[in-house]
Every structure is written in structure tokens, then in C-alpha cells.
Amino acid sequence: xxxxxxxxxxxxxxxxxxxxxxxxxxxxxxxxxxxxxxxxxxxxxxxxxxxxxxxxxxxxxxxxxxxxxxxxxxxxxxxxxxxxxxxxxxxxxxxxxxxxxxxxxxxxxxxxxxxxxxxxxxxxxxxxxxxxxxxxxxxxxxxxxxxxxxxxxxxxxxxxxxxxxxxxxxxxxxxxxxxxxxxxxxxxxxxxxxxxxxxxxxxxxxxxxx
Numbered sequence: 001x002x003x004x005x006x007x008x009x010x011x012x013x014x015x016x017x018x019x020x021x022x023x024x025x026x027x028x029x030x031x032x033x034x035x036x037x038x039x040x041x042x043x044x045x046x047x048x049x050x051x052x053x054x055x056x057x058x059x060x061x062x063x064x065x066x067x068x069x070x071x072x073x074x075x076x077x078x079x080x081x082x083x084x085x086x087x088x089x090x091x092x093x094x095x096x097x098x099x100x101x102x103x104x105x106x107x108x109x110x111x112x113x114x115x116x117x118x119x120x121x122x123x124x125x126x127x128x129x130x131x132x133x134x135x136x137x138x139x140x141x142x143x144x145x146x147x148x149x150x151x152x153x154x155x156x157x158x159x160x161x162x163x164x165x166x167x168x169x170x171x172x173x174x175x176x177x178x179x180x181x182x183x184x185x186x187x188x189x190x191x192x193x194x195x196x197x198x199x200x201x202x203x204x205x206x207x208x209x210x
Contacts, residue, residue, distance in 0.1 A: 028065045030057075030208075031091055033080060033121075034099030034135070036073035037170065037196070041187050049196035056197065062208050068093065076103045077117035084121055088128050095207055096125045097200070099135040099170065101154065106186070108143050111150040115158060122162045133204060134159050135167045167203050170196065 032038050032050055040048035050069045057065050068091050072079070080100045088096075098121055104114045118134070125132040136155035141148040159166035171188065173195050174180045180192040188196060 028095075028208075029068060029091055029093040030065050030095045030097070031068045031087065031093035032071055032097050032099065033084065033087070034071035034097070035075040035103055036071075036187060037102065038069065038071035038097075038099050039073045041073050042182050043188075043190040043193060047190045047193055049193040049200070052193055052197045053200070056201065057208075060205070065208060071099070074103060075100060076107075076109070077101055077114050077121070078104075081117045081120055084124055088124060088130070092128070093125075093130050095131050095133060095204075097133045097135060097204070098122065098125070099137075101151075102137045102139065105137065105139040105151045106142075108147070111147070111154055114151070115154045118154065118158055119162065122158070122164055126162075131165070131207060132162075133165045133167065133200075133207060134162075135170045135200070138169055138171070165203050165207060167200055170199055172199055 032053075038048075038050055040050070045051060050067065050071075054067050057063060057067070070083070070087050070091070072083075075083075077100050080098075098118065100121075101114050101118060104117075122132045122134065134155060136152075136159075138152045139148060155166060156168065158164070174188050174192045177192075180189055180195070181187070182189055
């Protein structure tokens with residue numbers, strides 16, 4: 001009887017281990033790697049688009065995906081390039097949304113430097129076996145139309161070059177709409193957060209399925 005009990009206990013223990021391994025294996029990680037636009041600047045965390053994304057994942061049956069928000073207000077592509085290797089190692093993401101470059105553009109950083117940094121980040125993500133989603137940005141013509149155009153072209157050109165999924169313009173339907181931008185004319189309001197998600201979702205959703 002004692003031997004039978006031990007065998008049953010061993011079987012249960014092994015079964016629990018297998019269930020745990022299976023549950024762990026079914027978990028996928030989506031990492032948001034951005035600046036203040038993704039770090040809930042000026043809005044409540046629960047109102048921000050990343051929080052709305054978590055809700056959407058559960059609603060759409062993607063509850064096996066966990067979201068890690070590694071965004072920092074004020075982040076540049078230089079800073080992101082330095083932080084990314086450790087974050088990739090710690091979180092082992094399956095998808096990385098790269099939402100950076102806006103601060104570089106507002107500060108007039110050379111477009112070739114921004115492009116090189118973003119390209120290096122995409123390559124680092126690809127090397128881990130994860131997939132990158134690049135989020136495009138545009139800036140006001142503070143530095144002249146030539147610079148503004150060169151900046152905007154970074155994202156589609158880089159997406160084509162790296163064969164990377166692209167959200168053409170993160171603030172589409174927001175930046176020129178009343179009540180959708182905070183007083184600084186840089187950051188979206190709480191009312192705009194759902195539109196930010198809508199701009200991301202059509203590109204992200206097919207990636208979640210594959």
C-alpha cells in the first residue's frame with residue numbers, strides 16, 4: 001500500500017511539473033520599447049494605450065501574451081540602443097515594438113544617426129529570434145522642411161530595408177485633432193490613447209497570430 005501511494009504521489013508530481021512547463025512554454029512576451037508616448041506621460045497609467053492594449057489582448061483571445069512596458073519618458077535612440085541588450089536578455093520577448101526617434105527629431109539629431117541607431121536595434125531584436133515592429137513618427141518643421149522630410153523617411157525606408165513591420169505614423173488622426181493633444185502639443189491626451197492603440201493594432205494583430 002505504501003509503495004502504491006509513493007508511485008501515485010510521484011505520478012502527480014511529474015504531472016504538475018509537465019503542466020507547469022506547458023504553461024510556461026505557452027506564455028509569449030510582447031515588449032514595448034518607447035519614449036513618453038508609451039510611458040503614459042501626462043495621463044493615468046490605466047488610461048494609457050499600453051494598458052488598453054493589455055485589455056484588448058484579453059478580449060481578443062490573446063491572453064497567453066504578457067506585456068512588458070520598457071518605455072521611458074525622454075528616451076532617445078542613443079539611450080535605447082544602450083538599454084536594449086539587457087532588456088532583451090531579461091525579458092526574452094517574442095515581439096518588440098520599437099517606438100523611438102521622436103525625441104531625437106525634436107532635438108535636431110542627425111537623421112543618419114537616428115537611422116543607424118534604429119537599424120541596430122532592429123538587428124539586435126532579430127538576432128534573438130524575436131520580431132520587431134517599428135513605429136513611425138513625424139515632427140513639426142522647426143528645423144526646416146528638408147530636415148522634417150528626411151526624418152519622416154527614416155521609418156518606411158528602414159522598414160523596407162530590414163523587412164520589418166511598420167506603423168506608418170503613430171499620431172495619425174491625433175496630432176491635428178482638437179482635444180487630442182496636451183497643452184505642450186507633443187503628448188496625446190487621455191482621450192487620444194484609444195486611437196494610439198487603433199494605429200498599432202492592425203499591424204500588431206497579425207504578428208500575434210504567427
